[in-house]
Amino acid sequence: MLLTLLLTAALAATPAPRFDAVQMMKLKRLGDPQLSPDGKWVAYQATDVALEAGTRNTDIWIVPAGSPEGAPRRLTDHAAADTRPRWSPDGRHIAFESARDGASQIYVVPAAGGVAKKATRLATEAGGVLWIDAARLLVRSDTYPGCDTREGLAVDDACQKKRLDEAGKPSSARVYDRLLYRHWDTWDDDRRTHLLVVPLNGGPVRDLTPGDRDVPPFSIGGADDYAVSPDGAEVCFARNDDSVEATSTNAELFVVPTRGGAAVKISGSPGYDGAPRYSPDGTMIAFRAQQRAGFEADRWRLMVYDRRLKATRSLTDDFDRQVESLAWSPDSRTLYFTAGDAARQPIYSVPAAGGPVKMVRGEGTFDDLQASPDGRTLIATKVSATHPPEIYRVSVDGSAMTPVTRVNDAFLAGFSLRPGESVTYTGAAEKTVQAWIFTPADFDPAKKYPLLVLIHGGPQGVWGDGWSYRWNYQVFTNAGYVVFAPNPRGSVGWGQEFVDDITLDWEGKAYEDIIRGTDYAEALPYVEKGRAAAAGASYGGYMVNWIAGHTDRYRALVSHDGVFDLRSMYASTEELWFVDWEFGGPPWERPEFYLRASPSRFVTRFKTPTLVVHGEKDHRVPLEQGLSMFTALQLRGVRSRLLVFPDENHWVLKPANSVRWYQEVLGWLDRWTKG
Numbered sequence: 001m002l003l004t005l006l007l008t009a010a011l012a013a014t015p016a017p018r019f020d021a022v023q024m025m026k027l028k029r030l031g032d033p034q035l036s037p038d039g040k041w042v043a044y045q046a047t048d049v050a051l052e053a054g055t056r057n058t059d060i061w062i063v064p065a066g067s068p069e070g071a072p073r074r075l076t077d078h079a080a081a082d083t084r085p086r087w088s089p090d091g092r093h094i095a096f097e098s099a100r101d102g103a104s105q106i107y108v109v110p111a112a113g114g115v116a117k118k119a120t121r122l123a124t125e126a127g128g129v130l131w132i133d134a135a136r137l138l139v140r141s142d143t144y145p146g147c148d149t150r151e152g153l154a155v156d157d158a159c160q161k162k163r164l165d166e167a168g169k170p171s172s173a174r175v176y177d178r179l180l181y182r183h184w185d186t187w188d189d190d191r192r193t194h195l196l197v198v199p200l201n202g203g204p205v206r207d208l209t210p211g212d213r214d215v216p217p218f219s220i221g222g223a224d225d226y227a228v229s230p231d232g233a234e235v236c237f238a239r240n241d242d243s244v245e246a247t248s249t250n251a252e253l254f255v256v257p258t259r260g261g262a263a264v265k266i267s268g269s270p271g272y273d274g275a276p277r278y279s280p281d282g283t284m285i286a287f288r289a290q291q292r293a294g295f296e297a298d299r300w301r302l303m304v305y306d307r308r309l310k311a312t313r314s315l316t317d318d319f320d321r322q323v324e325s326l327a328w329s330p331d332s333r334t335l336y337f338t339a340g341d342a343a344r345q346p347i348y349s350v351p352a353a354g355g356p357v358k359m360v361r362g363e364g365t366f367d368d369l370q371a372s373p374d375g376r377t378l379i380a381t382k383v384s385a386t387h388p389p390e391i392y393r394v395s396v397d398g399s400a401m402t403p404v405t406r407v408n409d410a411f412l413a414g415f416s417l418r419p420g421e422s423v424t425y426t427g428a429a430e431k432t433v434q435a436w437i438f439t440p441a442d443f444d445p446a447k448k449y450p451l452l453v454l455i456h457g458g459p460q461g462v463w464g465d466g467w468s469y470r471w472n473y474q475v476f477t478n479a480g481y482v483v484f485a486p487n488p489r490g491s492v493g494w495g496q497e498f499v500d501d502i503t504l505d506w507e508g509k510a511y512e513d514i515i516r517g518t519d520y521a522e523a524l525p526y527v528e529k530g531r532a533a534a535a536g537a538s539y540g541g542y543m544v545n546w547i548a549g550h551t552d553r554y555r556a557l558v559s560h561d562g563v564f565d566l567r568s569m570y571a572s573t574e575e576l577w578f579v580d581w582e583f584g585g586p587p588w589e590r591p592e593f594y595l596r597a598s599p600s601r602f603v604t605r606f607k608t609p610t611l612v613v614h615g616e617k618d619h620r621v622p623l624e625q626g627l628s629m630f631t632a633l634q635l636r637g638v639r640s641r642l643l644v645f646p647d648e649n650h651w652v653l654k655p656a657n658s659v660r661w662y663q664e665v666l667g668w669l670d671r672w673t674k675g
Helices: 002-013 157-166 473-478 496-500 509-522 539-548 566-572 576-583 591-597 599-605 623-635 655-673
Strands: 029-035 041-050 055-064 082-087 093-098 105-110 127-133 136-143 192-199 226-228 234-240 251-257 273-278 284-289 301-306 311-314 323-328 334-339 347-351 358-361 365-371 377-384 387-395 401-403 421-426 432-438 449-455 482-487 527-537 556-560 610-615 640-645
Touching: 029 082, 029 365, 029 377, 029 387, 041 082, 055 082, 055 093, 082 127, 093 127, 127 226, 226 273, 234 273, 251 273, 273 323, 284 323, 301 323, 301 334, 323 365, 334 365, 365 387, 421 509, 432 473, 432 509, 449 473, 449 509, 449 539, 449 655, 473 482, 473 655, 482 509, 509 527, 509 539, 527 539, 527 655, 539 556, 539 599, 556 655, 566 576, 566 591, 566 623, 599 623, 610 623, 610 655, 623 640, 640 655
Parallel strands: 449 482, 449 527, 527 556, 556 610, 610 640
Antiparallel strands: 029 041, 041 055, 082 093, 093 105, 127 136, 136 192, 226 234, 234 251, 273 284, 284 301, 301 311, 323 334, 334 347, 347 358, 365 377, 377 387, 387 401, 421 432, 432 482
């Protein structure tokens, strides 16, 4: 008996293994769940990382929707990634995307299992698949407009292949006559994204959206900006027809028959209209809309277009939150949606005819909503600060929630991942600011720990009760830090006024919110005062650069893809609508903000050791911003280090690069806060 007690005590005293970046790469990354037409199954994609090989692979799985005990079944198993599962209308087949033959095409596999067959063979590749009906697919393809035939006629694939073969020969020069000539991490190659109808019987492929416009355009909302009507007769899609795409967010919705013909515009808000979703009875189209032109962070409102009356109504004018994922009830009477609220993302409902918005399920961060055919349950992904996405079944009245998948439960059970504590404090202009506090896995309240202040990007972003592979709370806390993640002015989830407070004030109230938050965190009894560090990316990187010139209270700084000089940033970034809104226009018309708010003006005050990180393929905040920051630090004699990823964009995505990023960042922080 005594031996048993001693062994139990010894095991209890044994600390849990450390959750670091290498361990994080062992997680299975679940996404894109799709409910079958009969509501009995959920298909999803799951990604596994092979860190030593430097690769990742994605396959399609299916799992019973109604039982938490149902074992997931792998539907595809190929060395190439298989992504975006979509059920056929009869539920017997699943279409998906894969580059099994070296180029992205659409494949179809029996839902019961079997051999996948290639459904497209387009020279310009295919993606974004949706089923039109049992015989036709709708796909996206990047085509050369110069190869267009008349509306409704077959795609000239031979012309497309010839243009592809000629590209870059004999000269590799790029020539442009207009904006947008590059975007995110890619240079324009004269092609346009179009929606094509592909018959499964091998008949002629037809282009529904010919011309010199992208359909859909680059989505600022992150959702599919096209949908097929329930009867398969029509497609609704978003398109931006403004003359200068780089300065405009004005996507409008259009409808076009799937047999081909002229597109008809059905929406007209000054901002972005997107994410169309047909009602199950086919009488309405729900979509999200922004009311202010050129503002990508304007409030997303839920709209409904009546196809018979050709009239649109807003359902959320009085709901001061951003509408995200949305789904129809099977009787077409109710819309369910998610919306960020106070650093989480609950599920809400609203009558399609108009009425009060009601919360369905509040405690959690949900996404990827779909309603079951019987109208009783919702399928959604749920994520938290201690767990990556899993699929859940939620009753439509919110009374019950049951996991459908548990793909990472067993692995995570071996670690001590601690949930965050949501706190509030008084920020600039005496407004309340929310923040998260995360304590180390082996936390002892009698000890003191260094503080790491994380600053999110956007600036209209949020540190939520969620999971990130790029800035993971748990990796930092397991390295021995108390993490303080504030949501200062500009953060989403506290109403549009709070979001708007950052515009033309990047360096003002948000900076004060962060400094006051650091005061709050350093006053905690388990935080070692004077050993704080700050780190951030994108706007967070800008704020770190600003901090470098305005306070020396932090022991170390990490600036990832941060803006250094606003004037040079304006003319080198690609989405000019963003800087036009945030900075009030170009620097030659509105110089006052650029002069006032550029970190580059305060280089002579730089003192704090700073790690500068940048991706060479970042077109959003171009590489020169990071190089300039590092050069300034070096010339001022400030201890600094430059970490450049030649093959990464605004994010660090490759597994080996991600691990190296954490090693460098934590190594830098440890050097200055723990020495």
